[in-house]
Structure formats: C-alpha cells, structure tokens
Amino acid sequence: MSQLKNVIRFHQCHGQNIDLFEDRTVALRSRGFADALVFSERPLRPGEIFAVDIESKERGWNGHLRLGLTTFIPSQEAVLPKYSLPDLTNSHPSWIFAVSKRFMFEPLLNDCPEDTPTIPETVLKPKTFVRHVTDNGSRLAIMYLNAGKFAQMYFISNGDEVKICAERIPSHDPLYAVVDVYGKTRQVRLVQISSVRTLLEASRDAIISSLNQTKNGVKQLVDDVCLPVHLKQYLLSHS
Numbered sequence: 001m002s003q004l005k006n007v008i009r010f011h012q013c014h015g016q017n018i019d020l021f022e023d024r025t026v027a028l029r030s031r032g033f034a035d036a037l038v039f040s041e042r043p044l045r046p047g048e049i050f051a052v053d054i055e056s057k058e059r060g061w062n063g064h065l066r067l068g069l070t071t072f073i074p075s076q077e078a079v080l081p082k083y084s085l086p087d088l089t090n091s092h093p094s095w096i097f098a099v100s101k102r103f104m105f106e107p108l109l110n111d112c113p114e115d116t117p118t119i120p121e122t123v124l125k126p127k128t129f130v131r132h133v134t135d136n137g138s139r140l141a142i143m144y145l146n147a148g149k150f151a152q153m154y155f156i157s158n159g160d161e162v163k164i165c166a167e168r169i170p171s172h173d174p175l176y177a178v179v180d181v182y183g184k185t186r187q188v189r190l191v192q193i194s195s196v197r198t199l200l201e202a203s204r205d206a207i208i209s210s211l212n213q214t215k216n217g218v219k220q221l222v223d224d225v226c227l228p229v230h231l232k233q234y235l236l237s238h239s
Contacts, residue, residue, distance in 0.1 A: 008050060008190055011039040011176075013074035015082075018181065025190045026055070029181040033061040034082050036181040038188075039074040043174035044144065046151070049193040050177040051124060051141035054134070056187035063183030064134045067142060068096030069153055069169065070178045084180035095153050095166040096178060099140065099185075101132040124193070125159035133157045134184065139191060146171045 009024040015035040019028045029036040044050055054065065066084045072092040074080075081087030084096045126139040133140065141156040153166035169175070181188055 007192060008048075009041040010190065011041045011074045013076055013078055013080070014038045015080055015181075022189075025192075026187065027179065027181055027189075028056070028187045029058075029185075033063075033183055035080075037080055037084060037088070038179045038181065039070075039072075040177040043176055044069070046144060046146050046171075049124075049141050049143045049156075051139060051156075051191040051193050052179060052188040053126070053191055054136055054138045054140070054185055054187075055189050057134075057136055057184050058186040059184070061183040064099050064101075065140070065185035065188065066096050066098045066178075066180035066182055067140055067155075068094060068178055069142065069144060069166075069175045070094035070096070071170075071173045071175065072178070073174065074176065083182070084178060088178065093170070093173070094178065095169060096180070097155065097165060099133055099157075101134050124156050130158060141191075141193070142177060144169065144175060151175070 010020055010027055012020075012024070014020065014027070015029075015037040017029050017032045017035040018038055019030045020026065020038075021028065024041070027036075027038045040050060052065075052067070068084070070084075070088060070092055072078075072088060072094065081091060084094070085098055088094050089096055124139055124141055126137050128137045130136075130138045132138070139158055142153060143156075144151045144153045147167075149171060150167065151169040151171040152164050153169060154162050155165040156162050179188060
C-alpha cells in the first residue's frame with residue numbers, strides 16, 4: 001500500500017462551523033461552539049491509529065473536544081447533527097467520549113489480552129509537556145481491533161497506557177473516526193501514525209526472526225518447540 005493511501009484526512013462532509021486547512025488535516029471551528037463535527041475521510045482499518053493534537057483553545061465556552069467511533073457514513077448529502085453527544089449517538093451506533101481536564105476511565109478488562117497493541121512510548125507522546133489532556137499540545141488517539149464478531153475500541157491520551165474503553169462494537173460495519181471540535185477546543189490537527197502490531201504479532205515476528213537465523217528450516221524448528229498445536233499453526237501460517 002502506498003504512503004499516500006495511508007494518509008488520514010478529514011472528510012469533506014463536516015459541521016457548518018468547521019473550516020478545513022492544509023489538505024484537510026487541520027480542522028478549525030471558526031465560529032460558535034457547536035456544529036463542529038469532523039470525520040475521518042474513510043473508515044478506519046483494524047489497528048489503524050487515529051490521532052489528533054489540540055492546537056487552539058477558546059475561552060468563554062464550557063466543555064471540550066469529543067472523540068470516538070461511529071457507524072454514521074459521512075457524505076455531502078448527509079444532514080449532520082449539531083452535537084456528537086447525544087445527537088449522533090442517538091441517531092447512529094457510536095462510541096464517543098467527552099474529554100475533560102480530569103478525563104480518565106478504568107479499563108474494561110482487568111487482564112491484558114494477547115491482542116493488546118504494543119506502541120512505542122514515543123509514538124503518541126505530545127511534542128511538549130502538557131498538564132491536562134485538554135491543553136494545547138495534548139495528543140489524543142483512538143483505534144480498534146477485531147475480537148471475533150465484535151471489535152474493541154482503545155483510547156490513548158498523550159502516549160499513556162492503552163486502555164480498552166468500548167467493547168462489543170459490530171466489526172462488520174464501517175467505522176469512521178469522529179471528532180467534535182466542541183466548547184473550549186477550537187482547532188485540532190491530524191497526526192499521521194502507522195498501524196500498530198499486536199503483542200501476539202510482535203511475539204510471532206520475534207520468534208520467526210530468531211528461527212530464521214538458525215541452520216534448520218523454520219517448520220522443523222517450530223515442530224520441535226514445546227508449544228500448543230494452535231500456536232505452532234499460527235507461527236507456520238505467518239512465517
């Protein structure tokens with residue numbers, strides 16, 4: 001896949017108070033405090049990170065940016081709701097979180113599943129120190145991974161711990177990222193980040209790389225390793 005196809009932009013369908021700049025990678029709410037929904041140009045792929053930097057704030061309003069996933073399909077003919085919460089969530093299945101200064105939530109799963117994504121610490125760190133997640137320079141990101149018939153949504157704030165914030169999302173529906181440039185948040189910029197590998201994939205690649213450095217064939221070595229049959233099959237199918 002070419003680098004151009006990997007670029008994430010905002011969709012041309014957006015709220016009436018939004019202006020897009022820099023090849024649709026910057027969204028500015030130029031007036032008011034609402035009617036400021038923006039969407040990803042295309043549905044996200046599993047493991048693809050959608051990240052934004054907060055670049056500008058505005059005094060005099062309440063609330064901050066909202067961020068999440070939606071099954072709403074943006075188009076030039078679409079009538080957009082005024083707010084993401086509760087308008088969009090009431091009209092279309094959506095998983096959207098309102099960010100605040102003390103924004104935090106407990107992960108839905110206590111145990112770390114084998115498909116928890118592994119992200120280098122520096123990838124999603126903001127460029128400068130930020131005190132609150134609503135401050136200028138704050139970097140917020142979402143992604144989802146398929147888990148059987150459903151998907152799990154992950155939220156990452158300023159490169160901190162990756163947390164599952166929503167489960168049982170229908171994985172057969174296209175999922176668009178949605179940003180509500182709401183309240184005190186005035187401008188956001190998309191951050192171009194590649195998809196991440198899961199812990200299982202990273203472990204698989206490390207094992208295969210190690211086996212490839214030996215003289216014997218990978219299949220013979222995998223057969224000799226003391227692993228469950230289904231893990232051996234997984235290694236061989238991706239070697």
